[in-house]
């Protein structure tokens with residue numbers, strides 16, 4: 001009704017303005033971010049005009065007695081108004097009826113991130129402000145200083161991110177109950193990859209390189225080569241575990257870092273397998289040599305000895321012979337000398353690692 005106090009107030013309301021002076025985003029997880037915001041709203045209420053040329057500052061307790069906009073943060077999961085030592089609100093009334101209303105709030109706002117390119121990702125998050133009850137016919141929202149309305153992002157120091165770009169926009173929210181004014185602040189976060197390079201990429205590259213050291217060690221030094229192989233595999237496993245704990249709840253995504261660690265793990269595992277193959281071939285060749293030597297010896301031996309030796313050897317080597325055959329078909333056939341396996345590996349492992357790296361980095365950084 002026209003006499004209703006609230007509608008009277010609405011008629012007198014000319015404009016509301018919003019700007020942020022200080023924005024301190026101190027926590028960003030992969031589903032939300034938490035920010036402490038100084039939200040300042042300004043509007044004109046002509047009933048509050050008074051004589052004089054000085055503004056009047058009121059305490060937060062007097063807010064109850066004035067009309068204030070019913071702004072809320074869309075997508076906020078949890079937010080609170082600071083109240084130490086008193087409620088962090090401020091009201092300033094100017095002689096011409098302009099009211100400045102500032103509050104300090106900490107809000108956790110949903111911002112779902114696409115982590116497929118983690119840690120080479122860029123995320124766009126928004127902070128949306130809407131009027132809860134007054135629709136677009138009642139109030140209008142706009143940013144006081146356009147794209148410069150939000151301040152403090154330039155000096156923001158975040159552990160993992162840099163704020164790349166930010167801008168503001170004005171729109172409308174359409175619901176069943178009507179259309180409501182809406183202000184949106186967009187900001188783009190770029191993850192600082194340097195930390196990941198130092199923490200994960202460099203160690204895993206070094207591990208892969210370490211696993212190649214094995215190709216330069218003589219095939220006869222079994223402990224040395226096995227030691228390098230197993231140690232690098234285990235260290236790589238630890239590294240993969242460590243990378244997973246940095247984003248504990250996001251392990252269902254296959255991230256770029258997981259792909260890289262997977263590649264490194266395959267190379268390291270491949271190096272270990274290479275030794276197994278090469279060693280098997282060598283062993284097998286020497287067995288063959290021993291075998292022929294023994295056979296020639298047997299010819300000189302007495303028949304009783306010969307029988308004994310023969311049964312011993314055939315019992316021992318027949319499964320080996322089958323495996324040898326299978327194996328020789330695939331590998332020894334091409335690699336005349338098993339020592340050549342190492343020579344091939346020395347070239348093919350680094351070369352394929354470099355090629356895969358080129359594809360990986362080009363894909364994740366430019367596509």
Ligand SMILES: *[C@@H]1O[C@H](CO)[C@@H](O)[C@H](O)[C@H]1NC(C)=O
Nearest residue numbers: 050051052053054055095096
């Ligand atoms: C406004 O302030 C000035 C001094 O700053 C004073 O001279 C003037 O009289 C004041 N005007 C009113 C309307 O009070």
Ligand SMILES: *[C@@H]1O[C@H](CO)[C@@H](O)[C@H](O)[C@H]1NC(C)=O
Nearest residue numbers: 014044055094095096097098
């Ligand atoms: C009212 O006064 C304040 C402070 O002097 C000024 O910033 C504001 O623009 C004025 N508002 C109107 C509607 O004149």
Ligand SMILES: *[C@@H]1O[C@H](CO)[C@@H](O)[C@H](O)[C@H]1NC(C)=O
Nearest residue numbers: 145146147165166167168169
């Ligand atoms: C604010 O920035 C956005 C994106 O850079 C641009 O599209 C828009 O026109 C800018 N608005 C104003 C008022 O400058």
